[in-house]
Amino acid sequence: MDNVWSRSQKAPRQTLTLERIVAEAVALLDDEGVGRLTMRRLAERLDTGSTTLYWHVKTKDDVLDLAMDEVFGEVRLDDLIDLIDLMDLTDPAGAGTGGVHGADGVGGGAHGVGGAGGAGAGAGGAARVTGVTGATGASGAGGVSGAGGDWRAPVRGLMRRWRAALLRHPWSATLLDRPLMGPNALRRTEFLYETLTVAGFAAPKTAAYSLSNYVMGSVIMQVTWERSGDTDTGAFLRERADRYPALAEHGLEHDWDATFEEGLGYLLEGMARSRA
Template structure:
């Protein structure tokens, strides 16, 4: 049986502690310190309340993460319907990636069922756009997964290191490849793929995916 905060009736609280305030403080904590530092005790301390009071609103830390993650998806604007499925998908995925980069922890906690209203609304938008493009059945699932994985993978890789660390890693990688040119001739001649223009790489990769999908769509 799936255990999710979205499958239980919300327990209404009164000010000063409400679900909305819990979510806002949880997002702030996650942004500042990452998913590994989130505990119910630390969240309760930041809220100025006791763990018992917090547990009246949410059962587990997983509940908090699910609520916070759905709030992040709420930052992703739903593009206007234009009739151009490719433009709509591009706008949605760019917005999703930007939200994940503002909240790097979000890419690390996507393993749980995503059943919140903001997640479902954006998933519905993506699937509806792909259906209009002619994708059905297993092809629809594969197309949606491919696009989602492109966003998640791009955000994970970019969030993994800062600019200074990235430059140092690129320099060290290029030095290694120069010494071992015979083993890795292609990489040595073109440079290690780290340190690229992340936005350009994301858009180019998305373009490749959509080009392939357009050729397999069934209008």
């Protein structure tokens, strides 16, 4: 007998959510790159129609912005926030006097907006650092070392983790010219500004600009270089050593991790000396 009661019931299709859309968009970008991302292609991977997709996002740019912010959500902050409370502000590498209150913000999920603490510290006063509880994602290679109460430890950890997250998703290097205004990106930028403020930088925006552009520039250079394939620049330069003796000696190839670490050390050391 064939009737509605005799036929096996199909499992209901999973409801499409913004979280599913973003997760699939990141997976598509990881697999196929920015050039293959279209609303139709994304809808196919989600096993839905483009019309349904447009209920949640209006344009491809919306999807790219959400995917980029998801990448920033992989940058853990919880243990870095703890380092702020260990900062010795009487040390020359620290910032004069004053203490640091505990984290007072409220973190959200992958797309939530975290609470923002105050960003200023009066003379001899205290500053509050943005709290991010329940931070999601992996830290990758962005561990923290040398955390002895030095403001450089949380900054170094943030820069390492930011770079690692971008390199896990090489397509992100092509989108770094977009305004990074998502809640995850802003929460991490807020953390950087407040850390630098607590450390005593009168112009945290300038210091943060230098650090963030160093990270983005290093990622763009590495991704671009690696996509170009094997190029023996060393042989080319050695053949022209009379014109480019320094380049012939040192070359243009990099141990990318070591070069990044050394360059970041130069930058942080110069910042420490300038504010001391």
